[in-house]
Structure formats: structure tokens, C-alpha cells
Amino acid sequence: MxxxxxxGPTPCPEDVLSAVAQQMINHRGPEFKDLITRIHARLQQVFQTRNDVLILTASGTGAMEASIVNTLSPGDPVLCISIGEFGERFIQIAEAYGLQVVKLSFPYGHPADPEEVRKALKANPQVKAVCVTHNETSTGVTNDLQAIAQVVKEADKLLIVDAISSLGCIPLPVDAWGCDVVATASQKGFMVPPGLAFVSVSPRAWEAYKSARCPRYYLDFAKHKAYYERGQTPWTPAVSIFYGLDVSLGHMLRQxxxxxxxxxxxxxxxxxxxxxxxxxxxxxxxxxxxxxxxxxxxxxxxxxxxxxxxxxxxxxxxxxxxxxxxxxxxxxxxxxxxxxxxxxxxxxxxxxxxxxxxxxxxxxxxxxxx
Amino acid sequence: MxxxxxxGPTPCPEDVLSAVAQQMINHRGPEFKDLITRIHARLQQVFQTRNDVLILTASGTGAMEASIVNTLSPGDPVLCISIGEFGERFIQIAEAYGLQVVKLSFPYGHPADPEEVRKALKANPQVKAVCVTHNETSTGVTNDLQAIAQVVKEADKLLIVDAISSLGCIPLPVDAWGCDVVATASQKGFMVPPGLAFVSVSPRAWEAYKSARCPRYYLDFAKHKAYYERGQTPWTPAVSIFYGLDVSLGHMLRQxxxxxxxxxxxxxxxxxxxxxxxxxxxxxxxxxxxxxxxxxxxxxxxxxxxxxxxxxxxxxxxxxxxxxxxxxxxxxxxxxxxxxxxxxxxxxxxxxxxxxxxxxxxxxxxxxxx
Structure with missing residues (x-):
């Protein structure tokens, strides 16, 4: 071995892998409802949030795209902070959807400077949202998200966070820091195979959703929320990964x-x-x-x-x-x-x-x- | 039990489930390259096609959305044939992306009439593509896709097929029938857990891709093709489901x-x-x-x-x-x-x-x- x-993908504990091998169930039946309800409550604990946490059958990049297309409209100015390849990805997604991207880049290997973020927001008061990477996987740098979040909140902007390689490993109290949309995925800190991505959505982000005009269907937040309320997902979920996640969340919260x-x-x-x-x-x-x-x-x-x-x-x-x-x-x-x-x-x-x-x-x- | x-999801054979439980590997390494290359060649056999078959980490609905956003532009007229809930889904996706949808609906429980398709194409010569469900899961009706495809090809339009609940179970020779984009998913005829979707893309669909202006990133066909050429996927794939698919494709082709x-x-x-x-x-x-x-x-x-x-x-x-x-x-x-x-x-x-x-x-x- x-x-x-x-x-990521990271190794998975043996009992997580055994769980993943369980036979299929009806994703519209009572067993799945129990499973997703149990998982949702524990995801909120790991995210340290009372916000909705939506579960998408996708990679982390799908969750990053979902974060943007559900809260913004073509032409919207957005500040993208980049300290590496995954910061660049936010820029690429925002540009693919016709957003007006204000780029704030720092040299690879360095963190983003919250003061520079403050200046950029002052210079671009029309900016609607700020996209930032918490932990930049391509360089091994962890941004001071708490300080950046404070600057973004002071400027009263929506804060969108890529927490794919941090959440569940490095402190990220979503509510305490005021992060509106936080995206992560199953194959990193969660010790589960890839296939699921998780996105927390604050009331303020739901407010932004109402006027957001980027087209979306598979990644639509409201569809996920409506189905979650009946204990389902709108589309067939990666059931096996739910099984593994159920076991892994137990380990995490016991630890x-x-x-x-x-x-x-x-x-x-x-x-x-x-x-x-x-x-x-x-x-x-x-x-x-x-x-x-x-x-x-x-x-x-x-x-x-x-x-x-x-x-x-x-x-x-x-x-x-x-x-x-x-x-x-x-x-x-x-x-x-x-x-x-x-x-x-x-x-x-x-x-x-x-x-x-x-x-x-x-x-x-x-x-x-x- | x-x-x-x-x-769908359908039960999976025991050895498929055991394979799904294997430990993670590097999705950018030589083992994964062997795996995806082996799978791609056999998917082409099941699709009966020489076209590219792209593998998305998504549900079937993600593959339906991918089929539309990679070949069409906002404002494009598209003929959507509906005989049930999944035909309606194509309409909803096309509308979400601002396409001009010409709807051709038939009563639930009945198939689409190829003659009506011919008339609709004559009445709407500006239509660029036709979306059709091969097997309508909500009503248990299989369309005469061969006859519909012939009408669509005679009219020289792009043919987009939802084959989610048919491919690998009911004859669908993709090349012989001239289907340009065919979408399906792992959890139906493939006897594998949900989490992966497959889309075949004809040279004609690649031609349409060049001018298609619907925004997309996670579902972008060209990114998937470019990464496939180095034996990878652009985003972290649902590795476990690849393991199961590898075993299941072996069963299918042996049978x-x-x-x-x-x-x-x-x-x-x-x-x-x-x-x-x-x-x-x-x-x-x-x-x-x-x-x-x-x-x-x-x-x-x-x-x-x-x-x-x-x-x-x-x-x-x-x-x-x-x-x-x-x-x-x-x-x-x-x-x-x-x-x-x-x-x-x-x-x-x-x-x-x-x-x-x-x-x-x-x-x-x-x-x-x-």
C-alpha cells in the first residue's frame, strides 16, 4: 500500500471504505432521508454554522462555480483575491460567467494582505462580492481569513470562500467570521472519497440569490434547499459517498x-x-x-x-x-x-x-x- | 436485503461494490491514467461509437445540462421533444440558459411521433438542435429514437439525446443513428453507484462547441477532452465510482x-x-x-x-x-x-x-x- x-484525495479509514461499499438504496425513500438529515446536522457542526449546508454531487470546483452563479449576475463587479492556482480558478469561473472581475493577486508563496484588500474595496466601491481562497493548495499558504473577512464585512460585501483544503482541518468558524458562502469537498479533511461537495449559504447569500441572474440548473441552490427539506437531493446523489461521510463525520465529532x-x-x-x-x-x-x-x-x-x-x-x-x-x-x-x-x-x-x-x-x- | x-440507482453486483471500497490513489498519477484509458475504450464499445466519451463527476442531470451548454448559445432556437418529466427537464435547462425553446409535447404514456417532429422542424427551420429523451423514466415509454434521429439528420440539425435510463440496456448505436450528443449516468444500465455521468460528443457537436456561448466551467467539454488526453479529468474525479465501473464494464462486455x-x-x-x-x-x-x-x-x-x-x-x-x-x-x-x-x-x-x-x-x- x-x-x-x-x-487530496486523501487516504480513507478502513471503516469509511467498508461503508462506501454498501448496496444501493432508494434516494427518494425513508432510509436516505434519515441519512441526509443526520449528515446535514453534523456538517453544520464541522462548519461551525447555523446556515444551510447544501450537498452537491460534484467536485470542489463545482461547489466554487455554484457559489458564484447562485449569488451574482453577469456584469457584476467582483473582487477575486488570488495567491495561487486555486485563486486563479475563481477568476476563471467569474470570467466564464461574464462577471466584471477586479483581480488582486499576491506572489505565489505569500498570503493576501488584508490592508490591500481594504484598499481594493475602497478603490472599487461597486464590488458586490469578494472571492477568496482560505488555504491555497498549490502553494501551501493559509490566508488570514479572519482578518480578510473583517475587512470584507466592514465594507458590507458578500464573502465567498474556497475552503476546499482547509475546512475540517484548520479553524474556520463560518458564522463567527461572517463567511456567506463556503465551499468544500469530501476528499480532503473529511477523509471520504471524492464525489460530494458542500456549500454553506448564509441568509445574506440567500438574499443575493434572489436577484442573481447567472444561469444555472444542476448547481441551483434553491433546488437543493427545497429537496433537502423533504430529505432528498434534486438529482440522484452519489449515495456511496454519503455512506462513507456518515461514518467519517462520526469519527470527526468524536475526536x-x-x-x-x-x-x-x-x-x-x-x-x-x-x-x-x-x-x-x-x-x-x-x-x-x-x-x-x-x-x-x-x-x-x-x-x-x-x-x-x-x-x-x-x-x-x-x-x-x-x-x-x-x-x-x-x-x-x-x-x-x-x-x-x-x-x-x-x-x-x-x-x-x-x-x-x-x-x-x-x-x-x-x-x-x- | x-x-x-x-x-436507478440499481442494485450493484458484489464485486462492483468491493471494487468501490478500494483505497484512494493519485488522480494525477499513472494508475489513474491506466484506469481512465481502459474505461474510455470500453465506454465507446457500450455507446457503439468512435466519438469522444467524456466522464463527468455529476448526476445524469449534470450531463444533460452539459449537452446543452456546450453546443448552444443564449437565444438559440432549440426543439425540445417531451413525453414526460425528463423531457420537461430538457426544457427547463434550455430555458434556464435563455435558449428559445420550441416545445413539442406528447401525452404521458405515449411516444413522440416522428412525423410531428418532421412538421415541427419544417415549421421552425431556424432550430439549431433537437433535444429528445430516448427512454422516458417517468412513464416507461421508449421513443423510436432511430426514426426521430433520421428526421433530425434529414433536417441537418444537431441531435442531443438523454439516454440516461436506456444506454447499455436498450439498443442505441450512437454512430449508426447519428446521435451527436448522448448523455447517460453510472447508476442505471452500468450497475455502478451514482456519481459519474458519461457524454459522447460527435465531430459535429465539437463544431457546434466552437461557437456555443452558454457560460460553463465545471461542465466544459473542451477541458474534459484536454485532460483526458493526458489520462486525467480536469477536476478531482469520483475515484471510487471509476473503480466500480472498471469491474462492471468487464461484466458487460463479457456478457x-x-x-x-x-x-x-x-x-x-x-x-x-x-x-x-x-x-x-x-x-x-x-x-x-x-x-x-x-x-x-x-x-x-x-x-x-x-x-x-x-x-x-x-x-x-x-x-x-x-x-x-x-x-x-x-x-x-x-x-x-x-x-x-x-x-x-x-x-x-x-x-x-x-x-x-x-x-x-x-x-x-x-x-x-x-
Missing amino acids: ANLRIP GMENIFAHHARIGALTREGARALGLSLLVKDERYASNTVTAIKVPEGIDGRRLEATLRERFGVVVAGGQGPLAGKIIRIGHMGYVREADIQETLEALGKALTLLGYRLPAKAPTS | ANLRIP GMENIFAHHARIGALTREGARALGLSLLVKDERYASNTVTAIKVPEGIDGRRLEATLRERFGVVVAGGQGPLAGKIIRIGHMGYVREADIQETLEALGKALTLLGYRLPAKAPTS
């Missing part, structure tokens, strides 16, 4: 969200310390913004990032992710979210040291695996 | 499509004969258009359809579907697609006779279960 260390957050903080620190001990540089310079779900490590000068990835996989059974966009070949990314133990990270770091050595890198004298 | 006799079609024809006839033997009326009068994947049976006068459904479920462990839209409470629908044996249908009919008796219905003297 490989040590799957990509930032307790605070303990899960602390576990991820420990695992994140362990990964970064381990990389530094191998003499490697992290893409994120400022430890305050280092992600506790994914770490981006610079590939040392003279080593081919794609060969490093292949060596880790083929020789050591450790599967990491490469860089995306402008970072392709230049970094490797280690995922450490959801179902992950310290031993998984230690094994990964040890394999990394050995793989680098095979490729001609000289470990520092004091490196643990040298 | 219940006898799940709804028109042979001709044998599968013959099996469904036998099972469909058995269901209809059994219902008639209980003295019941079928919604579909003309046997030539009776669906071999789902049978709609009229609930006898004086009996509450919803109570009949509940009695079948609670007393006999047989789960059937009720009527939708104007047929709610008036019919029950028995699904018999995918993984279904004669014994499952016999058990269903026996339970139906007993449940009706409990509710005060008098079986005919010669009824098998009287």
Missing part, C-alpha cells in the same frame, strides 16, 4: 474539532521541521501563514522535480504532488490533511532524504536520515 | 451487448405480462413503445398509490418508485435495468399481488398469486 501524500485542529497543527509543524532538517527550503517563508494541510518544498537546484516525484513513488511507495502552473517542476507538495499520522510523515521525510540522495543531492551533515 | 426495484439487450427485452416482457396477469393496466398502451428498463403500472381505482408503495416496502421488502409530476400517486414504476434477474421480477409481482390484496383489491380469478 502506497503512502498517499497528495493534498472533536479542537483536537483535529491541534493534530493538523502538529503534523504541519513536523513536516516543515523535517524538510528544513533535510536542508530544504519551504516555498512559504513566513511560518504564520504556513499551511497545516499541505507543505510546498522547493526542489533543490539541479534536481528535476518530476524525477524526484517519480523516484519517491517508484522506489519508496510515497506519492507526493508536484507543482502546478508556474511552479511545475519547481516544488513538491506533501499533503497532510484528514487521515494522517505522524508515522506517515516520518516515512515520507525519510524517503525524501533517500530519494534526493539517489538523485545526487547532498544531505546536510546533521540530517536525520544522512 | 430489500429488492430494490426503482429505475456482450446483444445478450444484454435480449435479457432486458425478456425481463421487460415478463414484467408487463405479470402486471396484466394481476388484472392491472399499464400506462403504455402500445407494446412497441413499452420500455424494457422501467414499467409504469396504473394504481387500481380506489387504492392510494403512496400506500401501495409503503406496503410493498414495509411488508414485503420490495422498493418501487411512485409517479412523478401529474402521475404522482397514480402509478407505480418498477425498474428492471442493469443487474436484474427474472427471480427479482417474480418476487416483485408476487409482492404486488399480495400488497394490493391487503389494500382491498380483488385479484382476477386466474392471477398467479390469487
Whole structure:
């Protein structure tokens, strides 16, 4: 069995996988109604919200698109904050729907500066909504969402958050921070296979829904809410993933969200310390913004990032992710979210040291695996 | 274990479910590339096409929406043929995207008349595309798609087909009949849990794609094709359902499509004969258009359809579907697609006779279960 260390899909616990293998049921019958009702209540706890949490049969990108098309109209000015590939995705979606995008980009590896957000909102008072990535999977940076949210709320704008690789791992109290629409997916912190995405929708977002004119059907929020009220989804749901989620939410709430957050903080620190001990540089310079779900490590000068990835996989059974966009070949990314133990990270770091050595890198004298 | 006799999700074979429970892999790695490549080639065989077959993480409705938004533009005139709830769905999607819909509706329980389609196309020469349901799940009617396709091709229009409850069960040679876009989903004839949808796209549909201006992102055909070419999907796919599909496609092609079609024809006839033997009326009068994947049976006068459904479920462990839209409470629908044996249908009919008796219905003297 490989040590799957990509930032999602993450490994799933055995009992989650067993649950996923259960036989089909009627998605319009009483068993499914019980299942979705039970899941909804616990999703609200994980989101720390009283808002509706809609469950879509889609990837996280589907949930990002849903967040925009259900709250905005073609021509609407929207501020998109980008610190990496997933910030760019919000821009691409908004542009695909003819929104007027005001872009606020920060260099890859850095967080968004809340002061710059404040200035951008002042300079563009017509902006209706702000789209922001909580945790940027492509660079391993966690934005200071609380500070950004405060700026957005002070300016009285709608706040749309991509929390795909953070929710359930890194603190994100949706109601306390005033996030209007928060999108995430099953295959990250939830330790469940991909196939479902979750979106929380605040009363203010429902208000925006009323006048939003972007076309939509499959991703329409109101259809999902109306069907949820009878214990169903409007379209046939990915039933198997619901089964897995039911088990996984039980694990999460028994462990307790605070303990899960602390576990991820420990695992994140362990990964970064381990990389530094191998003499490697992290893409994120400022430890305050280092992600506790994914770490981006610079590939040392003279080593081919794609060969490093292949060596880790083929020789050591450790599967990491490469860089995306402008970072392709230049970094490797280690995922450490959801179902992950310290031993998984230690094994990964040890394999990394050995793989680098095979490729001609000289470990520092004091490196643990040298 | 219940006898799940709804028109999808259908029961899945045990080895398909075991496959679904496999651990996650990297969806950007070599294992997934092998998986999607193997699946794509066999999907083409089941679709009887050389066209691209795109695999979306979505329900069938997502694939219907994708079929429209990737080939048409707001304001485009489109002919939507409706013989039931799923024909109406095409109309709703087309209207949501601002298309100019020409509706051609036939009474529930009847098929579309190809001559009327010819007249409608003559009367509306500006129409760009025709949307049609192959097998109408809400009424148990199979359209004469071959005849309709011929009319559409003679008029030189794009043909968009909802084959969600037919493909893989009822003959639909996509290339031979000239269907440009054909949408279906994993949880029907494919005997796999819901979560994936498949859409075939002809060269002519790709030509239409170039000028199609409906907004789209998650469902964008070109993104799916570009990623398929590197053995990936653009967004994280429902990996578990791919695992199940891999096993199920093996079963289907070993059995042979001709044998599968013959099996469904036998099972469909058995269901209809059994219902008639209980003295019941079928919604579909003309046997030539009776669906071999789902049978709609009229609930006898004086009996509450919803109570009949509940009695079948609670007393006999047989789960059937009720009527939708104007047929709610008036019919029950028995699904018999995918993984279904004669014994499952016999058990269903026996339970139906007993449940009706409990509710005060008098079986005919010669009824098998009287």
C-alpha cells in the first residue's frame, strides 16, 4: 500500500471504505432521508454554522462555480483575491460567467494582505462580492481569513470562500467570521472519497440569490434547499459517498474539532521541521501563514522535480504532488490533511532524504536520515 | 436485503461494490491514467461509437445540462421533444440558459411521433438542435429514437439525446443513428453507484462547441477532452465510482451487448405480462413503445398509490418508485435495468399481488398469486 501524500484525495479509514461499499438504496425513500438529515446536522457542526449546508454531487470546483452563479449576475463587479492556482480558478469561473472581475493577486508563496484588500474595496466601491481562497493548495499558504473577512464585512460585501483544503482541518468558524458562502469537498479533511461537495449559504447569500441572474440548473441552490427539506437531493446523489461521510463525520465529532485542529497543527509543524532538517527550503517563508494541510518544498537546484516525484513513488511507495502552473517542476507538495499520522510523515521525510540522495543531492551533515 | 426495484440507482453486483471500497490513489498519477484509458475504450464499445466519451463527476442531470451548454448559445432556437418529466427537464435547462425553446409535447404514456417532429422542424427551420429523451423514466415509454434521429439528420440539425435510463440496456448505436450528443449516468444500465455521468460528443457537436456561448466551467467539454488526453479529468474525479465501473464494464462486455439487450427485452416482457396477469393496466398502451428498463403500472381505482408503495416496502421488502409530476400517486414504476434477474421480477409481482390484496383489491380469478 502506497503512502498517499497528495493534498487530496486523501487516504480513507478502513471503516469509511467498508461503508462506501454498501448496496444501493432508494434516494427518494425513508432510509436516505434519515441519512441526509443526520449528515446535514453534523456538517453544520464541522462548519461551525447555523446556515444551510447544501450537498452537491460534484467536485470542489463545482461547489466554487455554484457559489458564484447562485449569488451574482453577469456584469457584476467582483473582487477575486488570488495567491495561487486555486485563486486563479475563481477568476476563471467569474470570467466564464461574464462577471466584471477586479483581480488582486499576491506572489505565489505569500498570503493576501488584508490592508490591500481594504484598499481594493475602497478603490472599487461597486464590488458586490469578494472571492477568496482560505488555504491555497498549490502553494501551501493559509490566508488570514479572519482578518480578510473583517475587512470584507466592514465594507458590507458578500464573502465567498474556497475552503476546499482547509475546512475540517484548520479553524474556520463560518458564522463567527461572517463567511456567506463556503465551499468544500469530501476528499480532503473529511477523509471520504471524492464525489460530494458542500456549500454553506448564509441568509445574506440567500438574499443575493434572489436577484442573481447567472444561469444555472444542476448547481441551483434553491433546488437543493427545497429537496433537502423533504430529505432528498434534486438529482440522484452519489449515495456511496454519503455512506462513507456518515461514518467519517462520526469519527470527526468524536475526536472533536479542537483536537483535529491541534493534530493538523502538529503534523504541519513536523513536516516543515523535517524538510528544513533535510536542508530544504519551504516555498512559504513566513511560518504564520504556513499551511497545516499541505507543505510546498522547493526542489533543490539541479534536481528535476518530476524525477524526484517519480523516484519517491517508484522506489519508496510515497506519492507526493508536484507543482502546478508556474511552479511545475519547481516544488513538491506533501499533503497532510484528514487521515494522517505522524508515522506517515516520518516515512515520507525519510524517503525524501533517500530519494534526493539517489538523485545526487547532498544531505546536510546533521540530517536525520544522512 | 430489500429488492430494490426503482429505475436507478440499481442494485450493484458484489464485486462492483468491493471494487468501490478500494483505497484512494493519485488522480494525477499513472494508475489513474491506466484506469481512465481502459474505461474510455470500453465506454465507446457500450455507446457503439468512435466519438469522444467524456466522464463527468455529476448526476445524469449534470450531463444533460452539459449537452446543452456546450453546443448552444443564449437565444438559440432549440426543439425540445417531451413525453414526460425528463423531457420537461430538457426544457427547463434550455430555458434556464435563455435558449428559445420550441416545445413539442406528447401525452404521458405515449411516444413522440416522428412525423410531428418532421412538421415541427419544417415549421421552425431556424432550430439549431433537437433535444429528445430516448427512454422516458417517468412513464416507461421508449421513443423510436432511430426514426426521430433520421428526421433530425434529414433536417441537418444537431441531435442531443438523454439516454440516461436506456444506454447499455436498450439498443442505441450512437454512430449508426447519428446521435451527436448522448448523455447517460453510472447508476442505471452500468450497475455502478451514482456519481459519474458519461457524454459522447460527435465531430459535429465539437463544431457546434466552437461557437456555443452558454457560460460553463465545471461542465466544459473542451477541458474534459484536454485532460483526458493526458489520462486525467480536469477536476478531482469520483475515484471510487471509476473503480466500480472498471469491474462492471468487464461484466458487460463479457456478457456482450446483444445478450444484454435480449435479457432486458425478456425481463421487460415478463414484467408487463405479470402486471396484466394481476388484472392491472399499464400506462403504455402500445407494446412497441413499452420500455424494457422501467414499467409504469396504473394504481387500481380506489387504492392510494403512496400506500401501495409503503406496503410493498414495509411488508414485503420490495422498493418501487411512485409517479412523478401529474402521475404522482397514480402509478407505480418498477425498474428492471442493469443487474436484474427474472427471480427479482417474480418476487416483485408476487409482492404486488399480495400488497394490493391487503389494500382491498380483488385479484382476477386466474392471477398467479390469487
